[in-house]
Amino acid sequence: MADLTKTYDVLVIGGGNAALCAAISARRAGASVLVLEHAPREFRGGNSRHTRNLRAMHTAPTSVLTEAYREDEYWEDLLRVTGGNTDETLARMTIRATAEVLPWMEECGVRFQPSLSGTLSLSRTNAFFLGGGKALVNAYYVTAERLGVDVLYDSEVTALELADGVVRSATVTCRGFPATVRAKAVVASSGGFQANIGWLKRYWGEAADNFIIRGTPYAKGRILDSLLAQGVQQAGDPTQCHAVAIDARSPKFDGGIVTRLDCVPFSIVVNRNAQRFYDEGEDFWPKRYAIWGRLVAQQPGQIAYSIIDSKAVELFMPSVFPPVKAGSIEELAGKLTLDPAALERTVNEYNAAVRSGTFDTTTLDDCRTDGITPPKTHWARPIDIAPFYAYPLRPGITFTYLGVKIDERARVLMQDGRPAKNLFAAGEIMAGNILGRGYLAGFGMAIGTVFGRIAGKEAATYAYH
Amino acid sequence: MRTTEALEDARRALEICNACRYCEGFCAVFPAMEKRRAFSNGDLSYLANLCHNCRGCYHACQYAPPHEFGINLPKSFAELRVETYEEYAWPRPMARLLRRNGLVVSIVTALALAGVLLGAMLLQAPDLLYGTHTGPGAFYAVVPHSVMVALGSVTFLFVLFALGMGFANFWRDTGGRAAELTRGRPLRQALSDVLTLRHLGGQHGCNDRDETFSTARRRFHHALFYGFFACFASTGVATLYHVLFGWEAPYGLFSLPVLLGTFGGLGIAVGTAGMLWLKLTGDQVPTAKRLMGTEVAFLALLALTAVSGLLLLALRSTGAMGIALAVHLGFVLSLFLLMPYSKFVHGVYRAAALLRYALEREPAPTPAPVAVPAAAEPPIDIVRLARARSAEENTQPLGRSTPNPAAGD
Structure with a gap:
């Protein structure tokens, strides 16, 4: 005992x-x-x-x-x-x-x-x-x-x-x-x-309120804090944490592995203003997933939406929550509480910029956009076949x-x-x-x-x- | 399989499991799950019956209750399995009979049958019942051989037919075709899986009672399983003796039928006692408590069949033989009559599910890409697309610094 x-x-x-x-x-x-x-x-x-x-x-x-x-x-x-x-x-x-x-x-x-x-x-x-x-x-x-x-x-x-x-x-x-x-x-x-959201706020400000912690809620860092305050040397950059983009509907803590989303390279990702902000097809997803935590953290409200059409729905691992589904982009925008006109404009501009190529998920293929910023450099296909699907994204913190x-x-x-x-x-x-x-x-x-x-x-x- | 609450619960759980896949090393359920992206009702029935209830996945699950996802696959599957038993039973209304009052129904049936036998004997010749009979044909002095054969054969044929109908219903519902049933290698694999209980804990054992591993459950099940078939073989050998050689029961203590029956009866007694002990003392969270009655009923009926048989052996040269024989026959007949509607059917559907699994594993003409196991970090189907070695390592921290030169490029 x-x-x-x-x-x-x-x-x-x-x-x-x-x-x-x-x-x-x-x-x-x-x-x-x-x-x-x-x-x-x-x-x-x-x-x-x-x-x-x-x-x-x-x-x-x-x-x-x-x-x-x-x-x-x-x-x-x-x-x-x-x-x-x-x-x-x-x-x-x-x-x-x-x-x-x-x-x-x-x-x-x-x-x-x-x-x-x-x-x-x-x-x-x-x-x-x-x-x-x-x-x-x-x-x-x-x-x-x-x-x-x-x-x-x-x-x-x-x-x-x-x-x-x-x-x-x-x-x-x-x-x-x-x-x-x-x-x-x-x-x-x-x-x-x-x-420890309060501690994260020291470096991230109020944005940290919108972070999801992928692991245990008990990692508060109290001992770390106690030791550093008593003359123990520190190691590692205090401002850094490992973060990936995960499903925004995940539990605040302890959601673990199932909350990850692998749809980004086959989608366009927009922020809450329905604007794209980064090249979704820059590289293979395993090489890119961890920059998306930071990318989403830098967006207003720390939220983003990965949007695909029915062509892409089975190209990636299933995740814990079903996607938001709609028969039109307008309807999808409504369900995501995005401005429908803005989302339609973004999708239309993207679709118009897509240059046809040979879609191949196993290589850095030649399906890309031309004339929009940011570009999508691989796996770009028009988002035009209903139903349309969306996954909301938030930064998911793995560790500090x-x-x-x-x-x-x-x-x-x-x-x-x-x-x-x-x-x-x-x-x-x-x-x-x-x-x-x-x-x-x-x-x-x-x-x-x-x-x-x-x-x-x-x-x-x-x-x- | 119709859509029910238990089925929807299993579907919800499996959709989470399929996004996690940490359990893929435990048993056949998870590799079978990974072959699917959506789960039809038939798929869920198949997976629920493929589950051996080892509880490994429950104890390993980071989403087990009290986590808000509340994943408890052994319990979800147990509840669904029982519904599939009812769904596939023939004739279907009979299955409902045992749903709630399994133990009472089993014992009442056994006693009723024994009573009928006794009544018939008393009507025929009361002194024969209480008399002491020894030597060839002693049993038949109490219950005529023709009665025993008629009762036994009719029951046995009915049971075979009903179980066969159940199997066919399951096979059809889970997307099977009749032609598949003749493929040799999968059949041999499934048979071996049944005989060895390969998926009940494999080499490591399973979580019989708590998060420690043991092979107790597999051993008790083996005792029960092989005990049952030894008893069955005992009856078979005795039938051959009777028909081929005209040797009539009872046989000597060291004769093959008695040896098989004794070891079989002891195996069943030990196995049922052990299974009951594990059920009652194990962690109750991964258990479907409302099904306890049905399971206990089946184990109790098996145990009473075995014990009454051993008792008959002990009393066979005394005046109590007549009553012991009637009671034992009552239990045997009850066990068989209720077989298609009791927990016994788990054997049929588990074996069928194992066969389906073996068929799914058979290399198709053009091999499908191997499912990539989930890494600690995003296990992505497209991991295999990322041919760059160690691609999963190229990640970048969330921070305000300049981009990591090592990331990705």
């Missing part, structure tokens, strides 16, 4: 992948461990609930990964997406450590999907969790509890008291009641601040980049460059050290797992020291 009056060897703040990897590792090293998870049990696991795979280096095929994915290739992929905004020492260390994490994860009860076929683009680089991230989180909780880790849900750590590089205590709200918890060592693995600076032993670094003595960090709260910008599928889970294990072990070692 968890006991808040007891001084645990290791206190783990958070309840996602990194937190559990830390808790399990610390417990296996002999430490007594308390995990404080802000969410109730049903929603435990932070953003790990919504993940699906882990990017793992390997030099030969494994049971779940095909071919080979070597350190240098992994590093180059990371370098490309971050534009150099990374720390090579920490990054290479993480990459090398991923070569060993899969057996450890399996030992902790995580199950992987067998590699389905060699043709899949990700089966070479990424190991897929059977059932996704929530199944992984379940497995870790079962393992942690079996090992004797104490877990409290509905327990938010609101602040850490830090003096001379030592965490003295943690202020907790446990099921609504205040408490102070002491531990010999602390692992901060409580995520980013993307669910701001974090605390750490060293290769997961120790949190203070402003003077020296590590805090008993404070370690893992997961999204420190991912900005390595993934300073951009996105690499399955890399967040790689960082969380690798640094969770390191932080857990180091914290246990410190507690015994």
